[in-house]
Amino acid sequence: MTPTYYLVLSGVLFTIGTIGVLVRRNAIVVFMCIELMLNAVNLTLVTFSRINGGLDGQIMAFFVMVVAAAEVVVGLAIITSIFRTRRSASVDDSNLLKY
């Protein structure tokens, strides 16, 4: 076993997140899938940091976590305000800009 296994696992997790974003309809679950993709990328960064023998990848993963936290705060606030006006958390119901 080499660290490449981690990269394979990360690729599979990223793909599951992508499929979730495409398939799921609940906006909050779509958001969770995005979080899963970010986590998969973090695993890649940590693994690359180890392969390269430097801490730069870990620091990059740290910054990704900070950005993810800020993104979650704003995104969930947006979802909450959409739910407050439309009484629905489904991405299909927010179709005002459709055409």
Next chain:
Amino acid sequence: MTVSVYEEIAFWILGPLSLAGALGMLFSRSAVHSALWLVLTMLSLGVLYMVQDAPFLGIVQIIVYTGAIMMLFLFVLMLAGRESSDSVVEVLRGQRIWASLLGIGLAGLVVAGVARSLGDVTPAGLDNPAANGSGGPGNVANIGQSLFTRYLFPFELTSALLITAAIGAMVLAYTRKQAKGGKNRQREMVNMRFRENTRPGALPGPGVFATADSVATPALLPDGSIAKESLSRIIETTPVTQIEEDEALADRHPDAHALTGAARDGDDGASIVASPASEERSE
């Protein structure tokens, strides 16, 4: 063979666990179950970070992701979308099948590419001092030193990002109910109450224990008359209308001199207290 046996054991336990969590999140109908499955994935990934010489990131992953972010998700789920499970209706025909096929294709491409290019790479590892920088031994100390020297400017930028995110969340979560004019404050409520010329204070309580222990007993004013406001109109047995009829029949107002004993002109001493309705009730 480049990793230790323990790491291999940890990987083959935690890797399938994180995969199971991701798949559970993808396939569970309820959004709350999805969140809990994702927590499993994130915990497994956190331990995998620790296994991979990144103890700081592992702890941060557990604290920030599963402790803060996922709990925020659960809070919002309880507020907003708990009952709204996914609709089974496909808006675009065949979208799920195509998404699954493309996803599997993407996974195949990524995995094949990574496996071909990095199939038998030898990790440099983070044990050597050259990799760790000048912070001495220890992952946390080295990350801290890198953050505050080489990555100082991006680190400061994250503070601006976090402040912007906090203000953005406040602006977005601000409702009209909290805005001016949406909901009356206490001062406006007081002004409104006095301006409407109604009774500003509390209503008098019923006359429980004065003559009876029923809450339908009216309270008596100092002159012995009935305080009509003390009778609850909600209680069906309260004969408010009966009292009003009696008063109309008696055509009398409360005697202001009842306490001093001074008799009014034409007062025969009978007060409206002795109305039949209140007598009946006090039995």
